[in-house]
Amino acid sequence: xxxxxxxxxxxxxxxxxxxxxxxxxxxxxxxxxxxxxxxxxxxxxxxxxxxxxxxxxxxxxxxxxxxxxxxxxxxxxxxxxxxxxxxxxxxxxxxxxxxxxxxxxxxxxxxxxxxxxxxxxxxxxxxxxxxxxxxxxxxxxxxxxxxxxxxxxxxxxxxxxxxxxxxxxxxxx
Numbered sequence: 001x002x003x004x005x006x007x008x009x010x011x012x013x014x015x016x017x018x019x020x021x022x023x024x025x026x027x028x029x030x031x032x033x034x035x036x037x038x039x040x041x042x043x044x045x046x047x048x049x050x051x052x053x054x055x056x057x058x059x060x061x062x063x064x065x066x067x068x069x070x071x072x073x074x075x076x077x078x079x080x081x082x083x084x085x086x087x088x089x090x091x092x093x094x095x096x097x098x099x100x101x102x103x104x105x106x107x108x109x110x111x112x113x114x115x116x117x118x119x120x121x122x123x124x125x126x127x128x129x130x131x132x133x134x135x136x137x138x139x140x141x142x143x144x145x146x147x148x149x150x151x152x153x154x155x156x157x158x159x160x161x162x163x164x165x166x167x168x169x170x171x172x173x
Contacts, residue, residue: 008064011141012097012134016090019144019151021164026145031163066098067114075108082115086158092124093137099126100134 014022024031059065068079080095082088095111102109103126111124144151153168162168 008101009066009094009097011145012137013087013090013094015137015141015144016093017087018154018156018162018164020153020168021162022141023144023147023150024164024167026141027150029167031167060102064098064101066095072110075110076102078102078109078111080111080113082113083117085115085118085120088113092122093134095124096126096130097134097137099124100131103131 011022011026014025057065058067058069066078067081070077070079078095078098080091080098082091091113095113099109099111109126111126113120113122113124115121159165159169
């Protein structure tokens, strides 16, 4: 499955965070520009990239946009930078998706999840099980975004901070 306009990674991320948010985003209903938390995350990512002298934006095949890629000689190290560990599982799968995508292009890749504010890094290698799971996730994403309506609301602790909350919780505001 190929995504349009380098949405692939964010689709994977939203799949783990909130399937309703995924549906809205994939159907061009975007609210991220109004979120202070999203803007803070973008500033942290930008600061990290400038400090480490990484390119500002990488777009590959108009499908993926990893935060940075370092050439380590015999492999490429793909970096994903996040504000916090709040959605670590989503971030890890987003990074694994980038590794899977690039591996399918014939590249030798490894990953690194970086959380600068918490001074944490985690190195990631893609397993065969990860590759099978990514294919399943992509099929599930395809099904979610093809639905005529968004999935039902599932209340989560972080809903009150979400930029889409008005679309889900208008009765409670």
